[in-house]
Amino acid sequence: MEKYGYTISKGRQIDYESNDRRIAEYIYEREPSFRLCIECGGCSATCTTGNITKFSLRELHILIKRGENDQVRQNIRKCMLCGKCTMVCPRGVNTRNIVVLAKQAFQKSDEYAI
Amino acid sequence: MSKHVVVIGGGVAGLEAAGRLSKAGFEVSLLEKDNKTGGHLNDWYKLFPDRRNSDEVKAYLYGITLHDGIKLLTNTTIEKISGNKTHFSIITNKGKELVADAIIVATGFDLFKSARKEEYGYGIYDNVITSVELEEMFRNGKIALSNGNVPKTIGIVHCVGSRDEKVGNLYCSKLCCVTAVKQAIEIRENLPESKVFCFYMDMRMGGAYYEELYREAQEKWGVNFIRGKVSEAGEAIDNKLVIKVEDTLAGRPLKMELDMLVLMAGMEMSDGGKKIAGMGGLNTGENRFFAAADHHYGSNRSNIKGVFYAGTCTAPMNITETISHARAAVSEVMDYLRDGR
């Protein structure tokens, strides 16, 4: 409540305990290569969207893993599913499929419907 | 009469050097400060990257050293070293004098004392332990919290006492990353229900089959890797550890509750080595380890003719490297005693 001209700020820490990581679990089950990312950023570097907007596929993966679903939902639509990222991944992660599965998971979950 | 070589330190490097020297026909005295040899190998149950039992490596080392050709002096430290051009005189804590034609210093490393990273609360908070203590748990087959319960969430902190100006260690200890990965896998093997988080700055998997182990930890064991140096740990009322770290790849601070925190303590120049450096006039580097005569082609040679180095008294090394380095030291001794003086 704004009583004195301000409200009490909310923390922006990733609160690991209270975050919902079901989206990540959904992807782990269907695309095990999701576990293999070493955060090299190769996908982001080649990403067409990433080169013209603030979108980062690498960061999106991290946010999915941490259960930062609101932020994921805000950004995932920017991916055009061109699949260029999968061509450069040194760990053979099917990066495109992770986005597909994340969207699927959101659609299946009423709470996070896109 | 055969030449007499004194090897200081009965860990991996000292044992390998003594065994090889003896095989080459030298008279060897092996000095060990503890009541038994084996050094840090005694603290480790299974070794990276192949996770073989450390006893197998010890068995090999004891096989080449436990015989009459090597005079083993345990519980022995050095009080004084002096030398002229051809011989060294070593006075032990028992008042005994050893006269040596050459010396191999194999004083190894000391594990970083984790209590010095005060903010992690080692020695204060009940469930903050070191990698060595976890290894002991593996050996005993029981991973447990201080109250006997089984931990469900375990955090592993890389770079404790390494790459850290605050504790005076600028260098990387090189083996903690792979140790963390190995131990993370072993936790998951022992406790399939557990969740394991490695907090790292860089994954330095520079040895043979290390990177593969890292991949296995991710792929097969579901170990979580979070890039960020743990800033502090605190203890909540239910005894859980609250840690703060930045998830640097998400660019956000992260707060997490853990049942157990394992500190990957780094390697430091040993206290014994420091003492010998002082009394023997041996040069040490900025990292406080012994400074070899040449970093590239003289890593076994010291600033004093006839005194050689073997193993981790010069820098962090794994067992493979330590054994190779000890063999190289023996080859340097052989050259020296044949024609090098």
Add this chain to the structure above:
Amino acid sequence: MYKSYLCVNLFTDHIFDSIMEKLYDLLLKDIRFEEGLNACMNCGVCTAICPAAEFYNYDPRKIVDSVQTKDDDEITELLKSETIWYCGECMSCKTRCPRGNAPGLIIMALRALSQDLGFFVESEKGRQQLVLKRTVGHWILKYGYCLYLEGVGTALHPEQGPVWDWIQDNWSDLFKKMGANYKGDGPGILRKIPEDAMDELRRIFEVTGGMKRFENIEEFSKKKAEELDMTLDEGIDNEYFRHIYKTNNGCHTR
């Protein structure tokens, strides 16, 4: 290269006009910058425990990383940004940094330069420097105290609560009871600091660039107020002051 129209050399009294100097080099002249920056390895140990990073969209690690690029464009962006004004200068970061950096000190150097170059008025948080100048700065030069709170009531500080209203209403008597030497001669709590001591204090501000900083804050704020078409008279009861004192666009936090 950054062409500054007014570069204040932070460690001399001289003001050079129209010199070409790299912003990074200007920062280096601040002793705190020299003390505060070695080489960052982006471990995030500072951000992990930074109170500001916990609530603001702020990452001290990224600031240090930007600064160490030495890139003029990046530093200019920082100097005009909101992000350099979130730090509370608690210095928790200095305790922990494994490279001996002090992001808090680097921030202080950035803030100093931002004010010297007039960039501070380009951000909502930066513009607030006028609030500090006209409150704390005013109290320092007028009374010799950083705070001088008689008459500063719950209108400006509503969170001080009913007790503050009571304290304000009974200021003089209460302070007498508390053993203060309020406005009195000689030593003691809230004593009147003798005029010759105040003169010394003001001369120090003249000689060391403190007054110049104050004038800078005023000058750039006035320009900004004109640009925003707001009135800015003396004191704190005017449109621009109220605006910068209270405005929060809501984009600073999550």
Add this chain to the structure above:
Amino acid sequence: MKIEGKKAIWKDYQKEIADDKFYYVRSCVRQNFFPGSETTFLKIMRDELKKDVYEHPCHTTCTGIGYHGDIVPVETTMTVVARQFAIMTEAGYENLLPSCITSFGLYTEILDTWHHFPEVEEKVRQQLKKATGREFQIPKNLAHASDVIYKFRKEIAAKAKYKLINKNTGEPLKVVDHIGCHYAKMFPSKGVGGAEYPYVLTGIVEEWGGQIIDYPERRHCCGFGFRQYLVQANRGFSVACSKEKFESMRPFKPDMIITNCPGCPMFLDRWQYVINEMEGKRYGQNGEGIPVFTYEEVAGLVLGYDPWDLGLQMHQTDCEPVLDKMGIEYSPEDKYNTGVNVEHSKSHNLINV
């Protein structure tokens, strides 16, 4: 929790604290918000401990809040500090005793900078000379007022009339110690007990019968953040920091909070009121708030001084629960009696959290 581990660390962080002949410099925040605390400190030092504590009327603010609000350049602050040193030198004193943690931190930082950059010290000397004609010597000893109370904690305990013990249960009071950020975070070796587990207030509380609580957000800043509180638009951050601490200490059920920084007790006191007003959230047993004290106030209570002489009526969060637990006798009707205008004072209906 293993206390031995902390004891080992405390052993490593002992600092030299002068024994007598102190030169006292006041705190801007203390003087405005907790005047009774400075008065109490001097009374304890002079009357109880018979120490020579000198104060010169011509000392000024160190400019600390201005410096950390970034409106005062570092050179200006250094020169103002040099002037404080000069007045001390002229008065024939060598042991500097600041009341304020921000000042203490600033003096420590400046002395460290001069140590590493002698040319900066030389420059400041010239500027001070130019501006004021004064010259100075570096203090021989620099100790914060809480360091000094820590040093004499046993002497105070020997004279104590009350202990930090719940009279009814015989149990020690559970005390949260909150250390000002600038006490030791910048220079751990300059604080009793270091930066991670400061002992300065712990030692005091334990000596006087209380028990310290270690909770996860113990090291967190109160949220002052200089510009963060001083500008209304930023106060949401400031209060959020204190709230973070209250939430973290809540399960430990603390009886009270003790602080050694001038500003922190004010914030930890007022923000409890604000959080209740804004979010309806109350802390402390039965929602009566967690009383927040300065270390001088706690010393005064232990020595049996009248709570209203200490200035406890200037707190927004009532202190009475702690007074009652300690068995301190006090007169509730005199709380808001300033001794002059009784009727006017009483007419205010104070709402507490």
